[in-house]
Amino acid sequence: MSETIELNYGAEEDDFYIQHVKRTEPFERTNHFHGTYEVYYLISGQRTYFIKDRSYLISPGDLVFINKLDLHKTSDVGEPGHERVVINFSDRFLGSDHPLYTPALFAAFQHPSHVFRLKLQDQLFVQHILKRMTQELKEKATGYETYVKLLLMELLLFAGRCSEKQETVSFEHRSPMHKKISEVVRHINDSFHEPLTLAGLSERFYMSPFYLSRAFREVTGFTFVEYVNTTRIKEAQRLLKETNMKIIEIADAVGFENIAHFGRMFKKLARLTPLEYRKLNR
Known part of the structure; x- marks a missing residue:
C-alpha cells in the first residue's frame, strides 16, 4: 500500500x-x-x-x-x-x-x-x-x-x-531558480494591487517570459495568473470581513480593473459571491 x-x-x-x-x-x-x-x-x-x-x-x-x-x-x-x-x-x-x-x-x-x-x-x-x-x-x-x-x-x-x-536561520531551498522565483513572489505580494503582467515581470527580473512562466509554476505550483488572482482574492476576503468598504472599492483596491471579472474570480476561488462572503463572515 x-x-x-x-x-x-x-x-x-x-x-x-x-x-x-x-x-x-x-x-x-x-x-x-x-x-x-x-x-x-x-x-x-x-x-x-x-x-x-x-x-x-x-x-x-x-x-x-x-x-x-x-x-x-x-x-x-x-x-x-x-x-x-x-x-x-x-x-x-x-x-x-x-x-x-x-x-x-x-x-x-x-x-x-x-x-x-x-x-x-x-x-x-x-x-x-x-x-x-x-x-x-x-x-x-x-x-x-x-x-x-x-x-x-x-x-x-x-x-x-x-x-x-532560534536565530533567523534560513533553511530555504537556495537553488538559483528558487531564489529568483522567491524574489518574484515577494514582488507580487507587495504589489498585487498594481497592474502586473508576465511580460513586465520578465523584464524587471531579467528572465524570458517562457522561463519565468515555467519556473514559477515549478516552484509555486501556480501559474503566474493563478497566483496573482489568488493573492488579490485573499486580500479581498480580508477587506470584506474587516472593513465597510463597498465591493466595487475593494475590487479596485486589490487590483481588479473590472468589477465583473472580480466577481467571477471571487466566486471561483471562494465559492461564494463577495456579498455572500461578507454576510457569512460578519
Missing part, C-alpha cells in the same frame, strides 16, 4: 484536525491556503515546502508553522516516501476568546522563519506530545477533547520558546 493513515481526526477546515500519514510513493500536495493555523512535523523522508514566498528543504525532526491564509504546498525531494503529522486548528478552537489564551501561543507563527530545526531532545519531546494526542483521539476517554487542547497548547508554548532562542 502506498499510503498508510495512522490517524485521521476531523477535516482540514474544521476547528481541529490532525492527520498522521506514511507514504511510500511520490506525493505532491497542491498549493492551497485555509483559514486555520497549521503545524507540520516531518518524521521521515525529505520534502520541499513552499510557504508564502519561499521554498524550504524540510528534514526529519523539523517543525513547521504556517499562519492562517498563507499559501503553501509540499513536494518530494529525492527518494519518494515520507511520514508526517499535520495539525490544523481555528481561532474558535484556541483563539483570543479562550480563557487560557496568551499571545505566546502564537509566537511561532510570527517568526521570520517558518521552520524550526529541533535538537534530538526537543524532537523526542514533540514526538511524545504528538503520541499522547494520538492516543487520546483513538481512545476517546472522558475529557479527551480538553486534554488534546491542553497538549496542543503545550506544543505551541514550547515552539514559542524555541522561537525566542
Whole structure:
C-alpha cells in the first residue's frame, strides 16, 4: 500500500484536525491556503515546502508553522516516501476568546522563519506530545477533547520558546531558480494591487517570459495568473470581513480593473459571491 493513515481526526477546515500519514510513493500536495493555523512535523523522508514566498528543504525532526491564509504546498525531494503529522486548528478552537489564551501561543507563527530545526531532545519531546494526542483521539476517554487542547497548547508554548532562542536561520531551498522565483513572489505580494503582467515581470527580473512562466509554476505550483488572482482574492476576503468598504472599492483596491471579472474570480476561488462572503463572515 502506498499510503498508510495512522490517524485521521476531523477535516482540514474544521476547528481541529490532525492527520498522521506514511507514504511510500511520490506525493505532491497542491498549493492551497485555509483559514486555520497549521503545524507540520516531518518524521521521515525529505520534502520541499513552499510557504508564502519561499521554498524550504524540510528534514526529519523539523517543525513547521504556517499562519492562517498563507499559501503553501509540499513536494518530494529525492527518494519518494515520507511520514508526517499535520495539525490544523481555528481561532474558535484556541483563539483570543479562550480563557487560557496568551499571545505566546502564537509566537511561532510570527517568526521570520517558518521552520524550526529541533535538537534530538526537543524532537523526542514533540514526538511524545504528538503520541499522547494520538492516543487520546483513538481512545476517546472522558475529557479527551480538553486534554488534546491542553497538549496542543503545550506544543505551541514550547515552539514559542524555541522561537525566542532560534536565530533567523534560513533553511530555504537556495537553488538559483528558487531564489529568483522567491524574489518574484515577494514582488507580487507587495504589489498585487498594481497592474502586473508576465511580460513586465520578465523584464524587471531579467528572465524570458517562457522561463519565468515555467519556473514559477515549478516552484509555486501556480501559474503566474493563478497566483496573482489568488493573492488579490485573499486580500479581498480580508477587506470584506474587516472593513465597510463597498465591493466595487475593494475590487479596485486589490487590483481588479473590472468589477465583473472580480466577481467571477471571487466566486471561483471562494465559492461564494463577495456579498455572500461578507454576510457569512460578519
